[in-house]
Amino acid sequence: MGFLGAAIVIAGVGLVVYLVKQSSKGRSQQRPRSNSRRRTIDYTSANVPLNLGIRPHIKLEALERRLNKAFAPSFQEKLKMRHLQAQSAMSDAEYEWKLLELKRYFVMCSIMRNVPMFSSAVDEIWHDMLMFTREYQHFCDELIGTTIHHAPHSNVQPMPGDRAWFDWVYSQLFEPTPFSGHIWNAFFRNPLPKPLLEQFHRESKEQLINQLFNRDAASKYPEIKETIEQLIDSTKEHVHRAYDHSSNHTDNHYDDNREYNRSSSGATDTMMLMAGSMLLYSMMDDGAFEQRMQMQAEEEEQRNDGGTSGAACGYAGSSCSSDSDSSDGGGDSGGSSCSSSSCGSGCGGGGD
Template sequence: MPIYYIAAVLLVIAVFLVRRKLRIFRPAGRRRRQTKVTYRRKKAPLNLGLREEVSYTQTILQLEKSYNKHFANKLKTRMQQEHPYMKQAEYRWKLIELKRYFIMASLLKQVPMFSDEVDDLWHEMLMFTKSYADFCAEFMGSTVHHEPAITRRETPGARAWFDWVYCQLFEFTPYSAAIWGDFFAYPLSSDVQKLIAQGDRPELVNELFHARRMQENPEASQVINYLIDQLQRSATLSEEELSSASSGSSDVALIMASAMVYYSMHHEATYGLHMGRLEQEILPQEKAGYGSSSGSGCSSGSSCYADHCTDSSSSSGGSGSSSGSSSDSSCSSSSCSSCGGGGD
C-alpha cells in the first residue's frame, strides 16, 4: 500500500478523533454557532447599560470623563491604523464592553479577561503608557493591571463568577454574548460555593471584591453589599421559588444567574442538565415577545445570552459613533488565552 495512502488515512482518523474530543468536552447543552455577527448602528445603552437597581452611576460618569480626557481620540485613531478591517460600529460596541470590564475591575478582586476582542482594545490602550496610568488614577485611584491569564477552560469557576457579576450589573446588548462567548456554561467554583455557604460577609469581601476601594468609596461599598445580598439570596432559593421566578420574569439573564448559583451549590454534579432544561423553558417565552428583536436573537432590552445572541445576517459592518463594540466573532468564545486585571 502506498505510503501517501496510509498517511492520508491516518490524517482522516486524527481529524475525526480531535473533532470527537471537542464535542465531548464542550459544556453540556451548549452548541457552537458559526454565524457571523453584523454590528449595526444601534443606540448605545445609557450608563453602559447599568441596571436601574445598581447605584454606580457616579463611577461610570467618572470613567467616561477620564476616558474622554485621555483616550477618546487617540485610541480610536490607533485602532483604525492597527485594525483597518474594523468598522466603526464594531469598534463602538467593543469599547462598551471594555468599559464594562473596567467597571467590574473597580469592584472585584480579580477579573480575568475572557474576550480576545476586548483584549485587543486593552492592548492598544496600554501602548499609551502615561495616558493609561493617568486614566486609571483618575477613574479609580489605582491601576487596572494587565497580566497574563490562562484559558477559560482551565478557569471555569472564574468564568462563572464573571458571568454572574456581569449579569447583576449590566443589561445585555445585542452583542454581549458574541463578544464574551457563552454565559452560564460553568458552575461556580467550590471555593466560592464554600464562601457563600459560610455567609461570612467580611470574608466574602476579602476573597472576591476590591476591599480597599470598598473602604474608600461609598458608592462601591453600596454596590458590593448589593452584590453580596443578591448572591446569598440566590443560594437560599428553593426549587419552587426558582421555578416561580422563571415563569414570572422576562429577564432571562437574571433568572439564569440565580439558577447558576443555586444549581452550583445544590446540584453541581448535574449542573449542565439543570441549566440546559431551564434554558429551554425560558427561551420560548423570550422568543414569544420578551424583548427579542428582528435580525438578532436578543435586544438591548432583553437579557439574551449564550448561543442565542447572533445576528442572522452575514458580514461585519456598519458605522457608528463613539464608544464600544465587538469583532466578527461567533457566539462561541475564542480560546481567550489573553489577560486579566484586578482590584487589590
C-alpha cells in the same frame, strides 16, 4: 482483454465511484457544522446605550462619571484610530460595542478583587489602550486611584469557576445587550464552585469583602462599597434560598426547579433568570447542569419568540457562541484563542 480483465476494470471503476461519493458525502456532512458557527453580526441593529447599561438599582453614578471624565475624548479618538487601523475589517459600530464591554470590564475591576479576561476582542482594545502609557495611567488614577494592571499573556487555560463567578457578577451589574453573549462568549455554561457558594452561605460580609472584592477601592469610594455590599447581600439571599429549595426537593425535579427560578429569583430579564438558574443548578450533583441550563435557555428563547434575550446570553440558536466567529459584511473581526467560554487568558484586572 479477457473476461477476467474486464471484470477487474469494472470493479476498479466501481470502487473509484464509491470513494468519490463517500468523499462528497463526508464534505456535505461537515459543511453545515462549519456554517453553523459562522454568523453575520449586525452591530448597527441597535444603539449603544448612552450610559454603561448599569442596572437601575446599582448606584454607581459617581464611578461612571469618573470613568467618562478620565476617558477623555481626545484619548478615545486616538485609541479608536489606532485600533481600527489594525483591524481593517472592523466597523465603527462593532468597535463601539466592544469598547462598551471594555468599560464594563473596568467597572468590574473597580469592584472585584480579580477579573480574568474572557474576550480576546475586548482584550485587544485594552492592549491598544496600554500603548498610550501616560493617558492610561491618568485614566486609572482618576477611576480608582491605582493602576488596573494587565498581566502578560500566558497559555489560555480553562477557568470554569472563575468564568461562572464573572457571569454572576456581570449579570447583577449590567443589563444585557444584543451582543453581550457574542463578545464575551456564551454566559452560564459553567457551574459556580461549591466552595464559593459555601462562602456566601456561611461567611460574614467583611470576610467576603476581603477575599473576593476590591477592598482598597471600597475604602476610598462610597459608591463602590455600597455596590459590593449590595452584591453580597443579593448573592447571600439567592444562596440561602437555593439551599433551602435544594434541601426540600431532593429529587431535583426540573419542573419544580424551573418554577422556583421564575417565582423566586427576582429576575427582570432573561439574563438574571439564567443567572438564578446557574446558581441553583450549581448546587445539584446529578451531572445534569449543562442539560438543565440548555433546556432553560431554549424555553426562554421560545417564551420571547426567538428574540434577542437569549442571544444576549450567548445561548440562542447555537450550542456555542464565541467571538471566534467571523463573516463577511458586518461580521465579527475579533478572533478568540479559546473556543470555550470558560477559558481565560493570563491577563486580567482587579484590586486587592
